[in-house]
Amino acid sequence: MTGRSSTSLRADARRNIDALLQAALAVFSDQGIDAPMRTIANRAGVGVGTLYRHFPQRSDLIKAIIRREVEALVEAANDLVEQHEPGAALATWLSLVVDLVATKRGLGPALHSGDAAYQSLPDYVFGALIHPLHMLLASAAAANIIRSDVDAGDLLNAVLRVATPASEGDVAQAKRMVALLVNGLYHRPNAALPS
Amino acid sequence: MTGRSSTSLRADARRNIDALLQAALAVFSDQGIDAPMRTIANRAGVGVGTLYRHFPQRSDLIKAIIRREVEALVEAANDLVEQHEPGAALATWLSLVVDLVATKRGLGPALHSGDAAYQSLPDYVFGALIHPLHMLLASAAAANIIRSDVDAGDLLNAVLRVATPASEGDVAQAKRMVALLVNGLYHRPNAALPS
DNA sequence: CAACAAACGGAATCGTGTTCCACTTTATAT
DNA sequence: ATATAAAGTGGAACACGATTCCGTTTGTTG
The missing domain is CATH 1.10.357.10 (Tetracycline Repressor, domain 2)
Incomplete structure (x- = not known):
């Protein structure tokens, strides 16, 4: 699934997941739950591809x-x-x-x-x-x-x-x-x- | 507003409004309320411009x-x-x-x-x-x-x-x-x- | 039957979701 | 240390639907 803080996850991946969750929390409560995915990715300092990799939906x-x-x-x-x-x-x-x-x-x-x-x-x-x-x-x-x-x-x-x-x-x-x-x-x- | 069946409305306009409402009813109950506007316009035999003219939202x-x-x-x-x-x-x-x-x-x-x-x-x-x-x-x-x-x-x-x-x-x-x-x-x- | 306004249609524009893959980073073996 | 494989990254490219804009058509009025 996602957000697994447990097994075999590269260090940068875990860092990005954290950044994405933090960014998503901020953006969601700021712009609502339909905020553009790009916005979240940008805020996390990450490409959209990375966002979709960790959170397909x-x-x-x-x-x-x-x-x-x-x-x-x-x-x-x-x-x-x-x-x-x-x-x-x-x-x-x-x-x-x-x-x-x-x-x-x-x-x-x-x-x-x-x-x-x-x-x-x-x-x-x-x-x-x-x-x-x-x-x-x-x-x-x-x-x-x-x-x-x-x-x-x-x-x-x-x-x-x-x-x-x-x-x-x-x-x-x-x-x-x-x-x-x-x-x-x-x-x-x-x-x-x-x- | 919309759908006014009363005053000063060209005959073709009234006809199109009827067609649009009928088409929208069919399409909505068929595809759900988020169905593409184009679909409704097509089904009514009308351009999207006409749809937007009568129903801006x-x-x-x-x-x-x-x-x-x-x-x-x-x-x-x-x-x-x-x-x-x-x-x-x-x-x-x-x-x-x-x-x-x-x-x-x-x-x-x-x-x-x-x-x-x-x-x-x-x-x-x-x-x-x-x-x-x-x-x-x-x-x-x-x-x-x-x-x-x-x-x-x-x-x-x-x-x-x-x-x-x-x-x-x-x-x-x-x-x-x-x-x-x-x-x-x-x-x-x-x-x-x-x- | 003009002449004008109202209404029409659909190409063009725009914003967003989603995919794809060449490139980079990390982990591991030697 | 360094090489190599695997995992992960970024963002351009594509897909799709909303919405606008304006040249063309149609209905209406006198």
């Missing part, structure tokens, strides 16, 4: 940037169930998810663009976060705090979508909406939508 | 296509409050909103792309739908069926986002998630998300 670059944070989120789930009651653990963790998506400018749209170029991104994020969420949901359901008929995939999807702030950086709105979703998790004779 | 084309349906949605709200109890009216109307967004392939992503080229689209859809929703919410809140502290803008935003189906045409998931949102509207000592 734009989503690989984004993925490399957020991987650390997604992994942190996965671990956070374990800490939360141990240290809080199930309902609070779930709510808190979802709040962290919102922070991640809402904070990285353009990440939200990229996750749901439907564009083939980004396909591996949602797959990665979704795949990484679905297990912790499933665990948190099961835990809360087992404690009879919430309904047990909510699919983790559905919920994760909804949260990831809702988390994308409407106007630049309106994280508060995103949180209110996720709170509404969470509120909907509680027991109630649920009226399904008419079709 | 891609979003103008999309807007013209969905305008009819959005307007229908606005009217439907009035019928629903008259013919159903407030809770059902709200739920049913939201279901119609989901149908609109989920059905038009690519409309969802376009609404939330954050791309400046599409900015006028969300503005238009949001602006048109916010009033009916506000009315429906107020009506249900007045009947003490739901909480009265939910902002219509928040909810509309959330519904529009959630309505975008994850996988091609998975309207069912979208409806389940909107149902969860609706469920969250009911009275309850609501626990806000931690920040």
Whole structure:
């Protein structure tokens, strides 16, 4: 894949990868996630060829940037169930998810663009976060705090979508909406939508 | 603006506008909302210049296509409050909103792309739908069926986002998630998300 | 049926993504 | 040290779609 800090990588290659990631982070948050590849390569003091060698797809670059944070989120789930009651653990963790998506400018749209170029991104994020969420949901359901008929995939999807702030950086709105979703998790004779 | 069927428009111009709209509808649902402009112009038997003359931005084309349906949605709200109890009216109307967004392939992503080229689209859809929703919410809140502290803008935003189906045409998931949102509207000592 | 304005078409321009390969740098063996 | 192979680099070249521009055509009006 990419960004491997482990095996057999020439010194200059590793240096360039670092420079590219740093440049990409800066350019993305400056110009948005669709910034020209050339711009990133230039900023890193590297040719486009080098950029494409290490990150064949734009989503690989984004993925490399957020991987650390997604992994942190996965671990956070374990800490939360141990240290809080199930309902609070779930709510808190979802709040962290919102922070991640809402904070990285353009990440939200990229996750749901439907564009083939980004396909591996949602797959990665979704795949990484679905297990912790499933665990948190099961835990809360087992404690009879919430309904047990909510699919983790559905919920994760909804949260990831809702988390994308409407106007630049309106994280508060995103949180209110996720709170509404969470509120909907509680027991109630649920009226399904008419079709 | 565009698509004016009213004043002082040469006969060939009106004919071409019709042809373009029909072609765009076909091409969009066939190739997605990012289909090349040339393709649409060709299909309409018209030069690209003509396409750009009538629809300077891609979003103008999309807007013209969905305008009819959005307007229908606005009217439907009035019928629903008259013919159903407030809770059902709200739920049913939201279901119609989901149908609109989920059905038009690519409309969802376009609404939330954050791309400046599409900015006028969300503005238009949001602006048109916010009033009916506000009315429906107020009506249900007045009947003490739901909480009265939910902002219509928040909810509309959330519904529009959630309505975008994850996988091609998975309207069912979208409806389940909107149902969860609706469920969250009911009275309850609501626990806000931690920040 | 002029004469004029409106509308048309498509070649030309521009910006960006992506590929390709001759050249350079690094690692390794002797 | 030095030679050699392998890995990595840079950027010109190409592909493709958006958008503009303007000479030509068509509809309208009196």
